[in-house]
Amino acid sequence: MDDFFPSAYMTTEMDDYVTQDPLDYSGDYDTGPTQATGMCDRSWVRQFRGWYEPPLFWTIFTLGAVGNLLVVWIYSTVRNRLKTMTDVYLLNLAVADLLFLCTLPFWASDAIKGWEFGRGLCKTVSAVYKINFFSSTFLLMCISVDRYIAIVQVTKAQNWKEKRLFYSKLACVAIWVISTLLAMPEFLFAQVKTGLNGTSFCVMVYWNNANNRTKILVLTLQICMGFILPLLVMVFCYSVIIRTLLRARNFEKHKALRVIFIVVFIFLASQLPYNSLLMVEASQAANATITDCAMVKSFDVAGQVAKSLAYTHACLNPFLYVFVGVRFRQDLFGLIKSCSRRMSKDEIPKISMVPIRPSVVTDTETTPALSL
Numbered sequence: 001m002d003d004f005f006p007s008a009y010m011t012t013e014m015d016d017y018v019t020q021d022p023l024d025y026s027g028d029y030d031t032g033p034t035q036a037t038g039m040c041d042r043s044w045v046r047q048f049r050g051w052y053e054p055p056l057f058w059t060i061f062t063l064g065a066v067g068n069l070l071v072v073w074i075y076s077t078v079r080n081r082l083k084t085m086t087d088v089y090l091l092n093l094a095v096a097d098l099l100f101l102c103t104l105p106f107w108a109s110d111a112i113k114g115w116e117f118g119r120g121l122c123k124t125v126s127a128v129y130k131i132n133f134f135s136s137t138f139l140l141m142c143i144s145v146d147r148y149i150a151i152v153q154v155t156k157a158q159n160w161k162e163k164r165l166f167y168s169k170l171a172c173v174a175i176w177v178i179s180t181l182l183a184m185p186e187f188l189f190a191q192v193k194t195g196l197n198g199t200s201f202c203v204m205v206y207w208n209n210a211n212n213r214t215k216i217l218v219l220t221l222q223i224c225m226g227f228i229l230p231l232l233v234m235v236f237c238y239s240v241i242i243r244t245l246l247r248a249r250n251f252e253k254h255k256a257l258r259v260i261f262i263v264v265f266i267f268l269a270s271q272l273p274y275n276s277l278l279m280v281e282a283s284q285a286a287n288a289t290i291t292d293c294a295m296v297k298s299f300d301v302a303g304q305v306a307k308s309l310a311y312t313h314a315c316l317n318p319f320l321y322v323f324v325g326v327r328f329r330q331d332l333f334g335l336i337k338s339c340s341r342r343m344s345k346d347e348i349p350k351i352s353m354v355p356i357r358p359s360v361v362t363d364t365e366t367t368p369a370l371s372l
Contacts, residue, residue, distance in 0.1 A: 041293070045300045054108040056308050061104045064315030068094040068101070071318050074331050085146045085168035090321055092172045093139040097314040100132035104311070106202075114199035119192045122202035126190040127183045134179035134226055136313070140267065141230040142171055143321060148237035152244050182225055185218045212285040219282040227275040231267070238264055263320055270313045273306040 071094040075087065106117065106125045115122060149156065149164070191205040206214045238260050245256050277299065 042297055042300065045297050048301060049111045049304055052304060053111040053308065057104040057108040057111075057311070060308075060311050060315050061101050061108075064097055064101045064318075067315060067318035068097045070332065072098070074328065083165075085164050086143065088165070088168040088172060089139050089143050089146060092175070093136060093143075093317055093321065096132040096135040096139060097317055099128055100136065100314050103129040103132075110202055114195075115192055115202040116200070117202075122192050123187055123190040126186040126202065126204075130183040130186045131176075131179045134182050135175050136317070137226050137230045137271075138175045138179065139172075140317075140321075141233045142168070142175070144234040144237040148241060151241050182221065189214075189218075215285045216282050219278055219285070223275050223278050223282070227271055231271075234264060234267065266313070266316060266320060270310050270316070274303075274310040277303050277306050 071090065075091045075094075103125050106121075109116070117125070146164075146168070185204070189204045189206050190202060192200050193203050193205060194200050204218075206212070206218070242257060242260060280299070
C-alpha cells in the first residue's frame with residue numbers, strides 16, 4: 001500500500017509530490033542515489049508481497065468476518081437491545097472490524113495485480129481502512145475505561161448506570177467523528193500511481209514541502225492517536241484494576257488477571273512492531289540516513305510483516321473481548337442449540353438468561369469481574 005523510506009529512492013511522475021508511509025511497491029525499480037548502486041532492484045519485494053499478503057489477508061478476512069458477524073448477530077437477535085456500556089462498545093467494535101475487513105480483499109488484489117479499481121475507490125478504501133483502524137483502537141481504549149469504572153469505581157458504576165449507557169453512546173459517536181477527521185489525509189493524498197513496470201498501485205502521495213513536513217505530521221498523528229494514547233490509557237486502567245483485584249478476596253481473581261495480561265499482550269504484539277517501524281519511517285523522513293538498497297528492501301519486507309500482524313487484531317477482537325464473557329458464551333451456545341433443533345426461520349431463539357457469575361466483559365447488573 002505504501003512505502004518505507006521512499007526519500008532514498010524517489011520516482012516521481014509529478015515534480016510536486018513524493019510518496020510515503022508503509023508499503024508502496026508500485027514499481028520493480030526505484031531510481032535514486034545509493035551507496036551500492038545507482039538503481040535499487042526491488043522486484044523481489046514486489047514478488048514477496050504478491051506471495052505473502054493475499055492468502056494472509058483472505059484468512060484474516062474469513063476468520064474476522066465469522067467472529068464479528070456472530071457478535072452482531074447475537075446483539076441484534078438474542079439480546080435485542082444494548083443494556084450496558086460494554087454492549088455498546090463491543091457492538092461498535094464489531095462493526096468497525098467488519099468495515100475494516102471489507103478493505104482487505106482490495107489490498108489482496110492490489111498485491112497480486114495492482115490497483116484496478118480507479119482513483120475514487122482508492123481514496124474511499126484507504127479512508128475506510130484508516131477510519132476503522134482509529135475507531136477500533138479508540139473503542140479498545142474505552143472498553144478498558146469501562147472496566148476500570150466497573151471494578152474500581154463500583155459504587156459510582158451502580159449509581160450512574162443509566163448515565164453511563166448514555167455516555168457510552170455519546171462516546172461512540174465522538175469516536176466515529178474523530179476517526180473520520182483523522183482519516184482526512186487518506187481522502188487528500190491517496191492516489192493511483194503507475195510504476196516503472198506499468199502496473200498501477202493505490203498509494204499515499206504527499207505534497208513535497210520542506211523537510212517532508214506533511215508526511216511527518218501524518219505519521220506522528222497516526223502513531224500518537226492510534227497507538228500511544230490508547231496504550232497509555234489501557235496500561236493505566238488495567239494497572240489499577242490489577243491492584244484492585246490483588247486486594248480482593250475473589251475466587252475468580254487469577255482468571256481475571258489472566259484475561260488482562262492476554263488483552264494487553266495481544267495489543268502490544270500486534271501493534272508495537274508496526275508502529276515502531278512507523279516511528280523509524282518518520283525519523284527517516286526528517287533526516288534520510290538509510291540509503292543502502294539492501295537495508296531499504298529489508299525494511300520494506302519488515303513493514304509488510306508488521307502491517308499484516310497489526311491486521312490480525314480485527315479477527316482476534318471477538319475472542320478477546322466478547323467470547324470470553326460468560327453471558328455471551330451462554331447466548332451463543334443457546335443460539336447454536338436452538339438452530340440445531342431446526343427452528344423455523346421466523347422464530348427468534350429464546351435463551352433463558354439464568355443467573356451467572358458476573359464478568360467485566362459483559363458488564364452485568366452486579367459488580368463485574370473478568371472471567372474466561
